[in-house]
Structure formats: structure tokens, C-alpha cells
Amino acid sequence: MKKIGKDMVFTRSRDVVSREIDGALIIVPLTSGVGDMEDDLFSMNETGTEIWNMLDGQNTLQEVVKSLAQRYRSEPGEIEHDVAGIVAELLKRRMIVEATTT
């Protein structure tokens, strides 16, 4: 797998449906050709939701980390490590893709 860099920009895949419902972010992957609420449904906590919303094809990962660091108290490198973790997980599940630069 390609190494995830701070300057990389990611965007949400077209093969997912995501909705914030009743204060929770719900993600339904569509890669299997069906929206599967039984076996393939994900929910995010508040931090996951914030990161997901910033993966919009505009923000670099560095900007995502910076935005979170302005809102939350943390140890040095903690947020960076967490963002890299969720990005790796979302990439593995094909819920996000690297944004193409024009």
C-alpha cells in the first residue's frame, strides 16, 4: 500500500452513502453492489465524523490535523497518528480515495 503522506488529499468514495442521522454519522459502503444494513454498516464517533467531513477532496491531511489541534488538547503527534490511522482504515475499506490533482 502507498505510504500516507501529510500533503495528501483524500475524498470520499462514490461507492459509499453517508448520512448524519440523529447526531451520528452512518456510512454504508456500496462496493458489493448493495447497501447492506445487515452486514456492512459503519458508524463514527464525533472525532471520526469530523475527520470524515474534512476528507472532502480539498484539505490535506496536515490541514485536517491542524484543524483538530485547534479544537482539542493533545500530546504532540497524537492527532497526527490518529488521523493517519483512520485514513488507513478507510482506504483499506475503499471508503475514501486519493483526490486527483488537476
Place this chain on the structure above:
Amino acid sequence: MKQPPLEYPYHAMKKNGMSLSVKAVIELMQAVHAKGLPFRFNAGGHSMAPFIRDGDVICVSPLASRAPNLGDVVAFIHPETKLLCVHRVVSVKRDSFFIQGDNMPENPDGMIPRKDILGRVTRVEHAGKMVRLGLGPERPLLALLSYCGLLAVIRRYAGPLYTNFCRSRVPCEKN
């Protein structure tokens, strides 16, 4: 530099196991249908037994350009309760559909406009096996029996027969 007051909570992504409101299920179904794909979820209740039983997993496909036909099992938003219902079309009148649960002839849903119909059931799974009966060419006959209230009567006396149908169910293929 002053640190923000909130401590950073690590992200958490949870798979399955969440209980969603009816509103959430409808919203997700509509979003998935907007992409032209079916929506798979767990059905509750006994109003469509034995064809759909409590806890069966069903697939609802978008209607696209094809209106529901007589005998189709459809998912719709009940105009009064605003709940998500999965019942059978037993009569068709232009762009409205008379719908009722197979076991509820005394309490039909009434005429439902097409705009309230979310999609048609295209697959039923029970305990990991596909249930074929109820969605095939027998649909118009089932609609007629349901409309006359006979389906509920037949169900009452056909328990052992249905067990045989259960045995003939085929394992579900992986999508």
C-alpha cells in the same frame, strides 16, 4: 500558547450492531436507491408471514421507471403512521396502489400513492437461505387471495406445507 479545553478523543469506527430509527432506515434506503442499488435490511413483524417472517433479511430494489405490479411486495411509508411498511400490492388503480399485509385483510393500508412507495422487495433470506415463494410468477394469485382475505385463512391451515417449502430453500449466494 493556550491549549484548547477539550481533550482529544480518538476516532472510533464501529461496524454493524447499531440500532437505527425508522427515519434513519428510510433516509439510508432512499440514499442507496438514488444510486440505483438495492437496500438490504432486517424485516420485523408477522404481517407478511409465511413469505416474509419476523427477522428475515430482505432486499428492496428501487422502482426506477417500472411501477409496482399486482402482487409485488413493496416497501412504503405509511401515510398515517409514517412508519416503514413492507406489504403486498393487491390492487392497482392508475398511480395508486391498494396495499395490505397478507395476514391483515381486516386492516389494509389502503390506497398508497406511488410517491410513497420506496421500492419493491426482490429477495428474502431466512437463516442464510433464500426464500423463493412469494416473489415469483405466483404474485398475482397471491394478491387475489390476499385481497379476498383467503391468504390468512390458508396460512392458518397450511403450516405443515410451508415447512416443506422451507426445506426447498436454496443457500444464498454471496453478492
